[in-house]
Amino acid sequence: MPSAIHHHSQRVGWLRAAVLGANDGILSTASLLVGVASADTGAGNVLLAGGAGLVAGAMSMAAGEYVSVSSQADTERADLELERRALASDAENERDELVDIYVGRGLDRALARQVADQLSAHDALGAHARDELGLTTTLRARPVQAALTSALTFSIGAAIPLVAAVLAPAARIAPVVVVASLASLGTLGALAARAGGARAWLGAARVLVWSTLAMAATAAIGRLVGMAL
Template identity: 55%
Template sequence: MSYIDREHHRTQRVGWLRAAVLGANDGLVSVGALVLGVAASQSSPSSVAIAGVSAWIAGALSMAAGEYVSVSSQADTEEADLNMERRALERYPREEHKELARIYERRGLEPELADKVARQLMEHDALGAHARDEIGITDAASARPLQAAGASGLSFTVGVAPPLLAMWLVPGSLIIPVVLAVSLAFLAVLGALAAWTGGAPIVRGTLRVFLWGTLTMVATGAIGAMLGSAG
């Protein structure tokens, strides 16, 4: 197998990876922090469980719906741009050819070569060439609402699992330390996995997710404790 055959870039993962990492991180941090906050307010274990499950269901649905609406808006914008470009190619093919050639000239090609490249690419797939090089729409980065929504909702549920399972499996007196420890451990794993999948430095990715998640959960737990004492 040649080097070219073995070379795999990660930009094609950007859409689903972003949604998956955001969903899992949000599920782990938000539900873990909520469980800590409610438990720190001296609520009963059953109240903590109800709050955790409610946050899981609401959060997963909210993440999926929000991601779907957001990415659908992006898809609508892309489709509108493609329709505009399609009409322009039908009405002004010569001008569109010159426009594409100028783009290649600005990227460093000589005028004759830029003209030739533009002509050949437009003969092969005019709309695809303009979508990619004029508008910036590619298959790897194009909007996929259902994929993004599914990845976001499912990953939120995956992120919720560690703190909820820890809450259910330990006595009420141990909920706070065990949920905190489990959540922080999985935050580190999530940060490392996201960095590895995206090709980023693992230590930096791990610390970034871990530190912000820790700050969120500690702050929520402290506020829950203060509210519980005040009540």
């Protein structure tokens, strides 16, 4: 008997939050470090800025993800409540909606009605949630999971350029941080693409382009501010 196929969409809930958190942790902290280092404010100030950026960024990511995904969860609950009321007040019309959905997907009306009857008898609300609203367990909003995942992965990502800055000679902080961060971002982009079923090189390329632009911009701003001061 052939083994079951494991689809990539099963990972979408945690993968999105994890990749976003780690990528933002590396890029925002590296850009901050490079910008401050380019202003020639001293190694101590660079590390202080990086540490503050790690803590603030992790908390911001957690709060942002929690609020955003909570809003999605609220919408899902509201839609389910509307369906629950509709089923209680007009089950026949709701079943006909399922029939029309299944006909639209290719079943003949007689078979579609049979499927709708059996699914409604088993779990009417679940059938409408899945087939009418597009809500599934795999894609369900999980605010706490998203918040914790984002905060943790942001912290891990931010630690990479921060450690690179600690280990680098005071006069070479910016280039060392850039190299370490781009290497990490490229690897992360490739791994995320592979986990999502896409080509690794494409994931690495798109994150490297934007990351390079971000760090170049902050370096330029830091240099200009440093000259002005």
